Amino acid sequence: AHGSGGQAGKWTYVLSLHTMRRMDAKPASPAWSFWEQDVFPAAFDLAVVGGGLVGVSAALSALERRPDLRVAVLERGAFPLGASSRNAGFACLGSMTELLADIEHLGEEATWQLVTRRWEGLQHLRRRLGDEALELNFHGGYELFRPEDEDAYARCMEHMDSFNRRLQPLTGHRETLVAADARLPAFGFAGIRHLILHRAEGQLHPGRLTAALYERAGSRGIHLLRGMEVLAVHAAGEGFQLLSRGERPLRARRVLVANNGFARQLLPELEVQPARNQVLLTPPLRGGLPWRGTFHYRQGYLYFRNVGNRILLGGARDLDPRGEQTAEFGAHGQIRDALKQWLNEIIAPGRQVVPEYWWSGILGVGPQKEPLVEELLPGLFVAVRLSGMGVALGSRLAEEVVRRMFP
Numbered sequence: 001a002h003g004s005g006g007q008a009g010k011w012t013y014v015l016s017l018h019t020m021r022r023m024d025a026k027p028a029s030p031a032w033s034f035w036e037q038d039v040f041p042a043a044f045d046l047a048v049v050g051g052g053l054v055g056v057s058a059a060l061s062a063l064e065r066r067p068d069l070r071v072a073v074l075e076r077g078a079f080p081l082g083a084s085s086r087n088a089g090f091a092c093l094g095s096m097t098e099l100l101a102d103i104e105h106l107g108e109e110a111t112w113q114l115v116t117r118r119w120e121g122l123q124h125l126r127r128r129l130g131d132e133a134l135e136l137n138f139h140g141g142y143e144l145f146r147p148e149d150e151d152a153y154a155r156c157m158e159h160m161d162s163f164n165r166r167l168q169p170l171t172g173h174r175e176t177l178v179a180a181d182a183r184l185p186a187f188g189f190a191g192i193r194h195l196i197l198h199r200a201e202g203q204l205h206p207g208r209l210t211a212a213l214y215e216r217a218g219s220r221g222i223h224l225l226r227g228m229e230v231l232a233v234h235a236a237g238e239g240f241q242l243l244s245r246g247e248r249p250l251r252a253r254r255v256l257v258a259n260n261g262f263a264r265q266l267l268p269e270l271e272v273q274p275a276r277n278q279v280l281l282t283p284p285l286r287g288g289l290p291w292r293g294t295f296h297y298r299q300g301y302l303y304f305r306n307v308g309n310r311i312l313l314g315g316a317r318d319l320d321p322r323g324e325q326t327a328e329f330g331a332h333g334q335i336r337d338a339l340k341q342w343l344n345e346i347i348a349p350g351r352q353v354v355p356e357y358w359w360s361g362i363l364g365v366g367p368q369k370e371p372l373v374e375e376l377l378p379g380l381f382v383a384v385r386l387s388g389m390g391v392a393l394g395s396r397l398a399e400e401v402v403r404r405m406f407p
């Protein structure tokens with residue numbers, strides 16, 4: 001959709017109708033004071049809805065292309081609510097079973113194009129912020145196989161050589177993927193028969209990533225308006241108005257909606273759905289951990305990693321995909337029980353570990369794994385649907401949409 005007559009008319013109608021519904025649904029907030037209005041302008045060249053990885057990266061990329069722009073990032077929370085600071089911190093490209101499933105649905109070339117975008121996104125993020133700021137470590141990523149997964153493991157081994165040929169130009173490893181069963185005894189897992197190691201995968205600190213992005217944005221003069229929930233966007237003259245109850249309307253010549261799993265709250269016809277993930281973190285384990293790295297199971301739906309000597313474990317939304325198709329944060333008892341069972345029976349058998357932290361994060365998913373980057377109306381763009389790969393894809397996706405906004 002690039003602003004053609006019929007499509008533009010549809011979106012203008014949808015935005016106008018949704019504006020009324022959203023504005024009626026929220027309580028009033030205090031109006032802006034003179035002092036606030038004197039400091040924060042009401043008109044911008046670019047307003048970004050969503051202060052996560054994609055949104056702040058896009059604001060930075062826009063200023064790199066056009067240093068004269070006035071740019072604002074609007075975020076409803078103190079931290080980006082969604083997944084940017086609530087994810088597991090995996091710097092990954094996709095496990096073998098996940099990629100094989102993607103090939104069946106997307107086709108081989110589209111899948112490898114997506115892997116390339118993930119790799120390029122990670123490299124762009126590293127160049128922008130530096131590995132130290134991200135607390136990025138390349139301990140490797142592993143895919144686990146239980147006895148009932150023998151057929152899946154055999155299929156992975158059958159495709160390993162061809163996958164390695166595809167990955168070599170990206171990672172520089174002649175064999176990015178290798179069988180790693182010999183490491184199982186040292187790791188101490190129960191009921192795991194096979195491991196496949198991905199040498200180019202790592203882990204980072206999502207909180208440090210968010211803080212580094214915000215620090216960089218502030219130093220570049222980007223207006224970071226936290227605690228401002230955008231309730232509606234509608235066309236106004238040669239740009240757009242962004243409305244929130246009780247707040248002064250903001251104007252922008254261009255708007256980027258980059259709030260991923262929450263995008264349909266503003267644009268209800270987008271093909272993106274929220275998907276909630278449960279995450280736990282243990283206390284530091286006495287005696288430490290015999291392994292380091294990131295681990296995937298069931299096409300990446302279940303995942304865990306070390307955080308120092310803690311275990312972070314999350315996901316398993318495939319146990320109840322409809323129940324976890326929600327934009328509401330909160331617990332899911334069945335899934336949390338399954339994660340605790342994995343923790344104490346498979347990852348750390350015999351230790352009876354009690355989680356110290358629980359939280360949830362909201363992803364953006366859809367009928368396809370390919371990200372959704374579109375111009376809905378002239379000047380109104382979206383960059384959403386990262387399908388749980390925001391850490392890898394986010395920086396590259398931001399670059400793509402900014403190139404279209406400011407050619």
